Amino acid sequence: MDALADRLMRGPRGRHFLMGMLAAGSERASEAIFLASRDFSDNSASFGWAVEGSSTWEPPHVTPSQAADALAAVAASAPHVRGLLRALRETVDDAMYWQAPGGGEVLASRPELDEVLARMASTIAGAPASAWLDSPLKRDDQHRVRWPSTEHSHGVPHTWDTSTPSAEVLAQWGAAVREEESTARKERPADPSAPWGGTWWSVPPLPLVTTMRALGELGPVGLHLVEDSFGENAAVTVRVAVSPGARVLEIACAEDWADLCRRHSVDVTASRRHDWFRCTGRAGDWVIPDWEQVAAQYDGVHLTGAAYLEASRVPIRVDDVRASVIAGWNPDTTVWLRDVTRPEYPEVRWAWPDGGEWVPD
Structure with missing residues (x-):
């Protein structure tokens, strides 16, 4: 694995970014990530999914393996700068060092997602739009x-x-x-x-x-x-x-x-x-x-x-x-x-x- 790709896989913030890059390409994958993250979050709010045969409204349960399958169905295409910044923005804005990691970061750190996130990491590491991520200070800019x-x-x-x-x-x-x-x-x-x-x-x-x-x-x-x-x-x-x-x-x-x-x-x-x-x-x-x-x-x-x-x-x-x-x-x-x-x-x-x-x- 490329050195940059390997480092993107090491930390929860990098893995959350990779997951967001993939999920951005698919509404189905985004929903799967949201639902799977609920198991690892203190936020138990429900947003109106009905269980068949029940009068109680409950969202469907999605496992990390199912979330990984949904992400695996998304093509890991080379990012453009705007798409890269959108995924980075969501990851960075979610940073809170005074509380436990959010459900998305915990999900992204699960071993079930290793393979699919590694594929995205390799794609990002080889993309020209990502070169600045691993670049030293640009003194003249x-x-x-x-x-x-x-x-x-x-x-x-x-x-x-x-x-x-x-x-x-x-x-x-x-x-x-x-x-x-x-x-x-x-x-x-x-x-x-x-x-x-x-x-x-x-x-x-x-x-x-x-x-x-x-x-x-x-x-x-x-x-x-x-x-x-x-x-x-x-x-x-x-x-x-x-x-x-x-x-x-x-x-x-x-x-x-x-x-x-x-x-x-x-x-x-x-x-x-x-x-x-x-x-x-x-x-x-x-x-x-x-x-x-x-x-x-x-x-x-x-x-x-x-x-x-x-x-x-x-x-x-x-x-x-x-x-x-x-x-x-x-x-x-x-x-x-x-x-x-x-x-x-x-x-x-x-x-x-x-x-x-x-x-x-």
Whole structure:
């Protein structure tokens, strides 16, 4: 199996994406996936299927094997960019690191679907439209994305404000992380299954500059791929220039993240254990990268789309005791830890009309 195809098969997020790509080509397969997912979901809502001879309305029961058969009947055709983004959008938008995996992710992880998903993974890995998923930072084509309505509703000032130096942002972040962890050790239960929630992300601090590549007329990837989005229908983007000598760390697979945590990490066991136990099922010590330390060596960190699909939501083994989680990132995101970018105006405004595709406004 191709290296990219193999990595798409490793994690629940990648397998969910593959399942969505196949199901998009068949109404029958989509229905089978929906029904089979019910067995693995807390949502027991019924939508009006009748059982013959009964006055009670119940949906038909579909097993993982039957869902796999429905998917196997769909031709695994090479994707175009729009179709790829639609399936990725659904997968990314479903990301929630403070609760157990949804029924779709659990179904996609079942061994009954291995063969049919592997076929789709091989098809995607060989398609030109998918090449960017496994590509390093595209230095000459980076863009920032703003969501004006979210800024307004949350009372957040202009998110492109870079008046605070990155070093100061990181120093404040480092102090806050350690203070929260110290408080959590004293005040939060040690039982990871306790009904407690708190900080769950591992992304660098949000005030730092974040960029993504563009996909031609479809615009920047960041328009389309947003974890747990607010359903925005308006956005603003601007292209940015990156200093030629900027040092960028590529996170191209789970092991890259693990290696980063071995070199530069901060303990977050007490502050993350409850959410990440629900998310991954793992109980143990947790770490995240110490972004303040990382900034001494790198100007930015780029998470490829393939690494996101392989490694998000899973416990990434750092050593015999510690693990980490990639949480709060979006595919193909680069977070700049140092002040090495500048905007190249003009801004571009985008709208999300009823047709369901971003277009220049």
